[in-house]
Amino acid sequence: MLIEAQNLQRSFGSTRAVDGVSLQVAPGELYGLVGPDGAGKTTVMRMLCGAILPDRQAGEAQTRIHIAGYDIARETEQARAHIGYLPQRFSLYEDLTVMENLRFFAEVRGLSTQDWKPRCLEILQFVGLDEFTDRRAGQLSGGMKQKLGLAAALVHQPQVLLLDEPTTGVDPVTRQDFWQLIIRLAAVTTQEGIAVLVSTPYMDEATRCQRVGFMRQGRITVEGTPAALRQRLEGQIVELRGRPLAGLRKLAETVPEVEAVQMFGDRIHLRVQAGKAGQVIERLGVLATEQDMEVSMLRSIQPQLEDVFIALLEGGPDNG
Amino acid sequence: MAEQVIAAQELTRRFGSFTAVDHISFSMQAGEVMGYLGPNGSGKTTTIRMLLGLLLPTEGTASVLGYDIRRQSEQIRLRVGYMSQKFALYNDLTVGENLSFYAGVYGVRDKERIAEVLRQVGLSSLERERVGDLSTGWRQRLALGTAIVHRPRLLFLDEPTSGVDPTARRAFWDLIYELIAEGVSALVTTHYMDEAEYCGRVGIMRDGRLLAMDAPSALKESALPGLAWDVFIEDHGAALLLPALDSLQKCPCVLRAGLTGDHLRAITPKDSGAAALQDYLVEAGILQVRIEPVEPTLEDIFLALAAR
Numbered sequence: 001m002l003i004e005a006q007n008l009q010r011s012f013g014s015t016r017a018v019d020g021v022s023l024q025v026a027p028g029e030l031y032g033l034v035g036p037d038g039a040g041k042t043t044v045m046r047m048l049c050g051a052i053l054p055d056r057q058a059g060e061a062q063t064r065i066h067i068a069g070y071d072i073a074r075e076t077e078q079a080r081a082h083i084g085y086l087p088q089r090f091s092l093y094e095d096l097t098v099m100e101n102l103r104f105f106a107e108v109r110g111l112s113t114q115d116w117k118p119r120c121l122e123i124l125q126f127v128g129l130d131e132f133t134d135r136r137a138g139q140l141s142g143g144m145k146q147k148l149g150l151a152a153a154l155v156h157q158p159q160v161l162l163l164d165e166p167t168t169g170v171d172p173v174t175r176q177d178f179w180q181l182i183i184r185l186a187a188v189t190t191q192e193g194i195a196v197l198v199s200t201p202y203m204d205e206a207t208r209c210q211r212v213g214f215m216r217q218g219r220i221t222v223e224g225t226p227a228a229l230r231q232r233l234e235g236q237i238v239e240l241r242g243r244p245l246a247g248l249r250k251l252a253e254t255v256p257e258v259e260a261v262q263m264f265g266d267r268i269h270l271r272v273q274a275g276k277a278g279q280v281i282e283r284l285g286v287l288a289t290e291q292d293m294e295v296s297m298l299r300s301i302q303p304q305l306e307d308v309f310i311a312l313l314e315g316g317p318d319n320g
Numbered sequence: 321m322a323e324q325v326i327a328a329q330e331l332t333r334r335f336g337s338f339t340a341v342d343h344i345s346f347s348m349q350a351g352e353v354m355g356y357l358g359p360n361g362s363g364k365t366t367t368i369r370m371l372l373g374l375l376l377p378t379e380g381t382a383s384v385l386g387y388d389i390r391r392q393s394e395q396i397r398l399r400v401g402y403m404s405q406k407f408a409l410y411n412d413l414t415v416g417e418n419l420s421f422y423a424g425v426y427g428v429r430d431k432e433r434i435a436e437v438l439r440q441v442g443l444s445s446l447e448r449e450r451v452g453d454l455s456t457g458w459r460q461r462l463a464l465g466t467a468i469v470h471r472p473r474l475l476f477l478d479e480p481t482s483g484v485d486p487t488a489r490r491a492f493w494d495l496i497y498e499l500i501a502e503g504v505s506a507l508v509t510t511h512y513m514d515e516a517e518y519c520g521r522v523g524i525m526r527d528g529r530l531l532a533m534d535a536p537s538a539l540k541e542s543a544l545p546g547l548a549w550d551v552f553i554e555d556h557g558a559a560l561l562l563p564a565l566d567s568l569q570k571c572p573c574v575l576r577a578g579l580t581g582d583h584l585r586a587i588t589p590k591d592s593g594a595a596a597l598q599d600y601l602v603e604a605g606i607l608q609v610r611i612e613p614v615e616p617t618l619e620d621i622f623l624a625l626a627a628r
Contacts, residue, residue: 036485037456142360168483171359171511172619173627176578183579187561201483204514204619208580216485227582241537246501262490263497265353265519266535297537306486306514313487 002027002160002195004066009055010043017043019218028193030186032209034200039215041199045164049085050076068159084158088165090149094138098129101137102151109156123151127181143174163198179208203306214309222312226305233303233311235277238270241297251287255280271311322349325474325505330380333366340366342528351500355519356509363528364509368476385474401467405479407459411452415443418451419465426470441465457488475506481515493518513618526626539621546575548616551584555608567604
């Protein structure tokens with residue numbers, strides 16, 4: 001494991017920001033930490049890179065963080081040498097060029113004069129900024145700044161990459177681009193693939209990761225591969241379209257095998273009891289006809305990650 | 321036929337030689353939730369500013385709630401509500417004080433109305449809490465409360481649910497749908513596909529132009545210039561993922577190919593199919609693949625239309 005964290009806890013005053021988080025990320029793995037603002041994602045990242053210390057624990061529940069085999073508390077320098085960190089707000093020198101910025105980060109990271117230039121060129125090519133080496137950082141678009149930030153985090157060839165909400169506020173086209181880079185990084189199978197931990201508030205982004213941990217109120221409440229998580233609700237999500245939509249929604253709420261009803265813009269998603277999709281579809285078809293409502297689509301669909309998280313958080317049937 | 325709350329014809333705004341909004345025409349009926357999706361700089365905010373009467377169009381016209389945006393902007397602003405992603409709330413004031421403040425701005429002096437809004441957004445029990453102590457989800461509800469206190473008939477929502485818990489997001493949208501059921505309409509600008517899914521119709525913008533506007537399901541059925549496929553590489557997994565991607569990106573029968581975690585997503589023209597993809601990958605030496613047709617996501621549509 002390149003990232004190994006056990007029982008992390010951290011409070012700020014009376015607020016318990018992180019409350020017993022453990023996680024492991026293997027070489028070549030892309031792990032997504034998903035959760036709303038304030039769930040504790042950033043605090044976890046900051047503890048992993050040694051910027052803040054976890055609270056000390058009394059008793060058996062030991063806290064430890066190992067990065068590439070080094071204990072971040074006792075072997076901080078060695079551990080940090082293996083970490084690339086892109087914080088949510090990072091600073092670039094706006095009046096320096098792309099290349100000058102990267103050179104600065106390379107030198108801070110101790111790259112020698114022979115090594116920094118080829119490495120910088122290689123990394124700029126990887127992130128797609130090789131044609132902009134002489135542009136001042138202040139003149140870059142938001143997406144390009146983000147890429148330069150990624151390049152700076154990668155310049156010393158870290159084995160562990162921590163990305164804190166790298167795509168928040170970035171538009172969808174750029175976001176797609178950036179994710180392609182992240183996935184590529186983890187997928188590149190050098191002898192020792194790198195471990196990437198990325199945080200995001202967005203569920204649709206989490207589906208791109210190999211493993212996902214859902215964070216809420218300082219804890220990882222659910223963890224697994226997107227496929228395995230979706231498997232848990234396989235066959236339990238039904239899509240309903242027709243009109244009037246609000247009427248169909250009320251109708252669906254009267255069917256006892258329906259556990260939850262979610263309205264979307266032009267359709268309704270139902271979560272039904274395991275094995276009951278066929279029955280619910282048949283019943284709703286009959287009810288809608290009786291009530292003179294028009295059903296244009298009624299079918300079983302693939303569950304989304306969001307469906308799974310919500311079902312697990314509710315602990316079973318919808319309680320409103 | 322329902323009343324038109326927004327009617328825009330050939331709405332255009334130029335800044336010098338740059339055309340921020342380029343001949344946009346659309347209409348929105350009372351009771352609709354319309355999503356407006358586009359990258360930064362695509363003209364979303366300029367459009368909203370014109371609809372609010374804050375910026376004059378260079379060409380074209382629009383009416384909002386029946387009022388002309390050029391001549392009757394004050395009438396419009398009194399009758400619409402605006403909720404920004406950076407909630408304009410006073411952190412040092414309580415929930416009730418924030419709401420009273422906004423009510424005052426709109427000339428609403430009725431205490432009963434304030435109590436009603438608090439009930440509607442589910443904040444009655446938090447009336448005396450300082451806003452700075454609330455979670456994002458609660459502040460978002462309060463921001464909605466401040467935007468509806470003067471009973472607007474049209475709401476402008478800018479990325480209303482970014483950064484909140486999925487349960488909080490669903491609860492928020494239930495609130496919006498309650499308002500809609502009362503006859504309110506909403507125009508939602510967003511970057512996020514999962515937010516756009518809550519809209520009855522979605523418009524996609526790029527470079528100042530409105531490229532498509534339809535229900536999410538209809539966009540998925542017809543706006544993609546092709547078919548969507550999930551491609552799983554079953555031998556050597558990760559090691560062959562990138563070579564497979566590279567060869568798909570070169571394949572003449574692929575419009576767009578990308579990585580999604582442990583597999584690939586490919587968009588092909590409508591007359592092409594799984595067999596063509598398979599043949600191409602086999603020729604590239606990737607033998608064991610599984611190719612499944614999938615329903616395109618809103619993101620697939622968006623990237624096909626908005627990325628060049």
